[in-house]
Amino acid sequence: MGFGRVETKFKQNKPLWKDEIRANKVIYPFRFEFKIDYALPIDNWRQRKINIGDLHISTWAGINSLPSKDKFKKLMERSKELWNFAYEEILIKEEKIIKKPPIKLTHREAQEMIKEIGLLQRFIAETEYPMENEKLDVVWRRVEKSVPTYVFEVQIAGDIYHALGKLKHAWDIWNSNLFLIIEKERIQEVEKLLSGTFHEIRDKIRIINIEDAKELYQSKNKVKELEKKLGITI
Numbered sequence: 561m562g563f564g565r566v567e568t569k570f571k572q573n574k575p576l577w578k579d580e581i582r583a584n585k586v587i588y589p590f591r592f593e594f595k596i597d598y599a600l601p602i603d604n605w606r607q608r609k610i611n612i613g614d615l616h617i618s619t620w621a622g623i624n625s626l627p628s629k630d631k632f633k634k635l636m637e638r639s640k641e642l643w644n645f646a647y648e649e650i651l652i653k654e655e656k657i658i659k660k661p662p663i664k665l666t667h668r669e670a671q672e673m674i675k676e677i678g679l680l681q682r683f684i685a686e687t688e689y690p691m692e693n694e695k696l697d698v699v700w701r702r703v704e705k706s707v708p709t710y711v712f713e714v715q716i717a718g719d720i721y722h723a724l725g726k727l728k729h730a731w732d733i734w735n736s737n738l739f740l741i742i743e744k745e746r747i748q749e750v751e752k753l754l755s756g757t758f759h760e761i762r763d764k765i766r767i768i769n770i771e772d773a774k775e776l777y778q779s780k781n782k783v784k785e786l787e788k789k790l791g792i793t794i
Contacts, residue, residue: 562599563639566592567789610638667697670714670741670770673777674698678710680780691733694726699736707734715742716770720750724758724765731761738765741773 569592575581577588600608615631618624626632665673671687675698678685683700689708690696699708711730713723720742727738738761742750747767754762 562596564594564596564598566594568593610635612638665716665770665774667714667716667718670716670773671697673773674712674714674741677773677777677780680784683710691726691730694729696726696730697741708736710739711736712739712741714770715740715746720746720753721757724750724753724761727765728758728761731764739768740765741768741770744769744771 569590571589572591573586573589575584575586580587612635615634617626617631617635626635675685675687678698678700681700683702684704685698685700687698688695689699696708696711697714698712700710700712701707702709708730711727711734713727715723723740727740730736731738740750747769750767754765
């Protein structure tokens with residue numbers, strides 16, 4: 561009905577299955593995680609099924625091993641049609657996804673994304689960080705008792721003037737690295753304010769398009785998954 565890849569193996573110390581929960585102990589400690597590459601839609605189960613009755617492969621509930629390389633080879637040959645069908649369907653889905661307009665993040669989602677990037681960078685990352693009578697959207701600190709090394713304001717919508725004011729104050733009191741995360745179409749408005757009222761921090765602040773921030777977040781997560789797969793995570 562589909563195919564996937566085993567990615568990691570691990571040992572579990574908490575009951576998961578029904579009989580484990582009933583016994584309140586772990587009976588099957590060894591587990592693995594797998595990624596589903598393709599699952600055949602239920603509507604196609606009958607017409608796209610692979611008949612293996614003549615291969616005499618015993619199947620039970622759960623995971624089953626194949627008895628020989630020869631039977632594995634024959635099964636793979638019969639799976640080619642399913643794979644070709646799946647590949648075409650995946651391409652169609654990807655094409656539809658590409659044509660769809662990008663989903664806009666909420667302010668909160670963008671905050672959490674920047675926080676997560678900081679955590680991946682090994683910083684102490686926090687949202688809604690207090691600064692006198694204000695709260696900064698996201699800060700990254702190197703150690704627990706230090707002042708913020710990086711300060712971020714996220715402007716999906718709202719008052720850019722106020723956001724720049726908070727960033728300027730963070731520069732004045734902490735000498736932090738300043739970042740403004742904003743939609744591409746509003747960058748010109750920011751640059752105008754930095755040429756006038758906030759000229760003092762013009763060379764101190766970095767303006768990041770929200771789409772570039774999303775791309776960075778996705779790329780870092782891919783690297784994290786690859787590191788996890790290779791067993792080289794810290």
